[in-house]
Amino acid sequence: MDPVAVLRAARAVRDELDSLMGGASTELRDRLDPLLAEAGSRPPGQLADAIVMLVAQYGPAWSRLSALLNLDHGLATEQVVPVLTDTGPQNLGGAAYGGGYDDLPPTGAMSLDWTRPDQAPSSETPQAPSPQAPPTPAPPTPAAKGRGPSMLDRLTGAFRRRRGDAPAPAPESGWEGIPLIEAPTESVSGWGTEVSIGVAPGRGQDGTVAPREPVELDIQLVAEGFDAPGGWQVRLRVDAASPYPRATVGLVALAQQEPEVARQIQAICSVRGQVVGFGLRSITLHGSPGRLGREEPPEPVAGTRIRPALVGEPADVTVAIVHGDEPGRLWWTYRSPHFVTPDRAELCDLGMRASEFGRQLTGQGRLSEELGRKVGSRVPRGFWELLNAVAGRVAPRRPSVLILSQEPHVPWELAVLEHPYDPSLPRYLNCQTVTGRWPLGGRRPELPPPVSARADHVAVVYDEAQAHPLVTEYGATQVSSALGDVLGVLGQGPDIVHLTTCGSAAEALGRDLAGAPFVFLEEAGDAQAFLLAGASGVVEPLWPVGGGLARDFYRRCFTGEPPAEVLRSMRAQAPDSAGAYRFHGHPSLTLRRTPPPSK
Numbered sequence: 001m002d003p004v005a006v007l008r009a010a011r012a013v014r015d016e017l018d019s020l021m022g023g024a025s026t027e028l029r030d031r032l033d034p035l036l037a038e039a040g041s042r043p044p045g046q047l048a049d050a051i052v053m054l055v056a057q058y059g060p061a062w063s064r065l066s067a068l069l070n071l072d073h074g075l076a077t078e079q080v081v082p083v084l085t086d087t088g089p090q091n092l093g094g095a096a097y098g099g100g101y102d103d104l105p106p107t108g109a110m111s112l113d114w115t116r117p118d119q120a121p122s123s124e125t126p127q128a129p130s131p132q133a134p135p136t137p138a139p140p141t142p143a144a145k146g147r148g149p150s151m152l153d154r155l156t157g158a159f160r161r162r163r164g165d166a167p168a169p170a171p172e173s174g175w176e177g178i179p180l181i182e183a184p185t186e187s188v189s190g191w192g193t194e195v196s197i198g199v200a201p202g203r204g205q206d207g208t209v210a211p212r213e214p215v216e217l218d219i220q221l222v223a224e225g226f227d228a229p230g231g232w233q234v235r236l237r238v239d240a241a242s243p244y245p246r247a248t249v250g251l252v253a254l255a256q257q258e259p260e261v262a263r264q265i266q267a268i269c270s271v272r273g274q275v276v277g278f279g280l281r282s283i284t285l286h287g288s289p290g291r292l293g294r295e296e297p298p299e300p301v302a303g304t305r306i307r308p309a310l311v312g313e314p315a316d317v318t319v320a321i322v323h324g325d326e327p328g329r330l331w332w333t334y335r336s337p338h339f340v341t342p343d344r345a346e347l348c349d350l351g352m353r354a355s356e357f358g359r360q361l362t363g364q365g366r367l368s369e370e371l372g373r374k375v376g377s378r379v380p381r382g383f384w385e386l387l388n389a390v391a392g393r394v395a396p397r398r399p400s401v402l403i404l405s406q407e408p409h410v411p412w413e414l415a416v417l418e419h420p421y422d423p424s425l426p427r428y429l430n431c432q433t434v435t436g437r438w439p440l441g442g443r444r445p446e447l448p449p450p451v452s453a454r455a456d457h458v459a460v461v462y463d464e465a466q467a468h469p470l471v472t473e474y475g476a477t478q479v480s481s482a483l484g485d486v487l488g489v490l491g492q493g494p495d496i497v498h499l500t501t502c503g504s505a506a507e508a509l510g511r512d513l514a515g516a517p518f519v520f521l522e523e524a525g526d527a528q529a530f531l532l533a534g535a536s537g538v539v540e541p542l543w544p545v546g547g548g549l550a551r552d553f554y555r556r557c558f559t560g561e562p563p564a565e566v567l568r569s570m571r572a573q574a575p576d577s578a579g580a581y582r583f584h585g586h587p588s589l590t591l592r593r594t595p596p597p598s599k
Helices: 003-015 017-036 044-055 059-068 077-085 151-163 354-362 369-376 381-394 469-474 483-491 527-532 550-557 563-573
Strands: 177-182 186-188 192-201 215-222 233-238 246-253 260-271 274-286 317-323 329-335 346-349 400-405 434-439 452-454 458-461 477-479 496-499 518-521 537-541 581-584 590-592
Touching: 003 017, 003 044, 003 059, 003 274, 017 044, 017 059, 017 354, 044 059, 059 527, 177 260, 177 274, 192 215, 192 233, 192 260, 215 246, 215 329, 233 246, 260 317, 274 317, 317 381, 329 381, 346 381, 354 369, 434 527, 434 563, 458 469, 458 483, 469 477, 469 550, 477 483, 518 527, 527 537, 527 581, 537 563, 550 563, 563 581
Parallel strands: 186 274, 317 400, 400 434, 434 581, 452 590, 458 477, 458 496, 496 518, 518 537
Antiparallel strands: 177 192, 192 246, 215 233, 215 260, 260 274, 317 329, 329 346, 537 581
């Protein structure tokens, strides 16, 4: 289990504690926050062990953490704690420290002069800058440690024994890679740091496999607390002569107030305007050189693999939203096949945790322009400028927008446009454009989102005695909401799973979904967990709404209309009801249904 993934999942759990545990969340938050604050100052594996030990003592939080890490809920919390504690007591404490965020790279309004991709500047790799700063001393060689398996190793083994997992299958044939980010694990404010970015061979590959066709891969860095004098983005050619290329980018650590601050270097990989991979690495910044010398061996880069063979038609605008180094700080980057986009991320500061901001909006239980204006006011100006330019380029058709986001809480789709493209429609982003959303940041779900999904075998979870309309009209399999029945139908690999009730869904989310089904939730549920489990797309309401949407939705989707467009037009006609439904998936995703044989 990757310690970086554990830390990322633990931060997500912390943001959701109020909804997971209610008033009982205070105790866990008070114990968890000091641990998370030690990121960068404590060996990642040891810190992740301590976090798992702590969270495993709190059932709802443990269930959520294990779901985010794709573990099997069949191992209960009372079974987890003995598994972890039989190696001896661990120190779960640690002094918390805050991060200084002064002197961040300037952001704000972007006066962008949009150019076409064929007018882009040279794609040659920029040279690393040579800041006038002392060279970083070589890290000391860590002493060999004779420790046994870590708690994470033991926990992973326990889950595998519980599930009877076979060894992981070999990757499919053909070229693939994983994001490469090579950097020291610590540096000093004001010093220059050389970072190697590129592509490394995927699991089970030896670095000799080449792509069938040359690929131009753009890699953009997001690193709060740094400046990049030579630019934040490089373009690499992946071909037979260089199947796993790399380049060097120079970063300069900005001034900070605290003696130590944990930072992240994040890499967003794209091909022809479509994001195809994401990687993340942590780095500790010290206020003075005297604190150097505790560097640990680097952990593997966390993120998704890169598979250009799956690249299809990109969305007209893709925005990637990643966490900053402080709750509520988000960095936005943009991609488009129509224009060259800035290589520098834009800051969005919510002023509070993303989970709290999202709950304040969706907790109202209704759609309103006031809600949309609150969302729109947080959207960086550069997004609106790019979207306006793209809308003019693709007119008269509607632009498509794909939101890739590390945070699942803020309904960016409901942002109100000050100057709508079609005044006859509601001014919300997901009414004016064809919009989809997809999680970003972990090994799953992979990138890019699929653009096609089968729709022959439909399963509907429905507790009424009479047959559901999907049964009578499309031959769906109807099952009750009992957990055993839900797990049984999920194991059969249906193409579509329609849940009229989500009561048992939470218990089923820790299991991988057979195949890659399209999921429709009639109740507010956990769409992200279904996507992490392998769903090709999810429709969910943000708050309780009346039924009646499904029949017309499937009728239109089964004739070839993309679900994102079907929902867009439904919202435009009935914003009070259909406006609550959010679509997770590629805006161009279509559901392929085999026509019945002719008689």
